[in-house]
């Protein structure tokens with residue numbers, strides 16, 4: 001279920017196909033990645049195709065996808081990435097300001113061409129990772145245009161070659177300064193107390 005590329009540190013775990021038919025849009029993008037120049041890439045391209053359950057649900061990482069939690073606990077990846085996809089109807093809820101009030105998580109930020117970046121579920125973020133780990137969740141449109149595909153492919157490659165959270169933030173700050181400033185502010189609002 002987990003495929004391994006490369007060896008040594010840092011260990012990166014990329015997962016897709018987290019629920020429902022999401023895998024149809026996202027799994028191949030992980031399978032097409034090249035081994036990283038340094039360190040390890042672990043991929044789980046299809047976590048589950050069972051009926052949709054949100055990763056914000058308290059049962060997601062325990063009973064719905066216990067094998068994903070198991071992988072996180074086993075490999076303790078300092079770099080962890082979830083690739084999700086969204087339908088047009090879900091877009092406002094993902095980037096909406098009310099997301100923090102409703103679900104206790106920061107809103108997603110649109111990076112470019114419908115590719116959104118956000119935090120992973122607090123169900124795993126606080127329990128299994130340290131504040132300086134890189135945990136990032138990307139959302140891409142279902143039935144993506146070529147431009148969206150090219151943006152997400154590039155971002156997956158950036159995370160696949162980065163060494164740390166700092167390295168990723170440095171890349172993003174250089175290429176997407178406004179979006180990254182908001183994302184970092186959201187992150188610190190949520191996890192700043194852990195420092």
Ligand SMILES: [Zn+2]
Pocket residue numbers: 018019022083084085
């Ligand atoms: Zn999803």
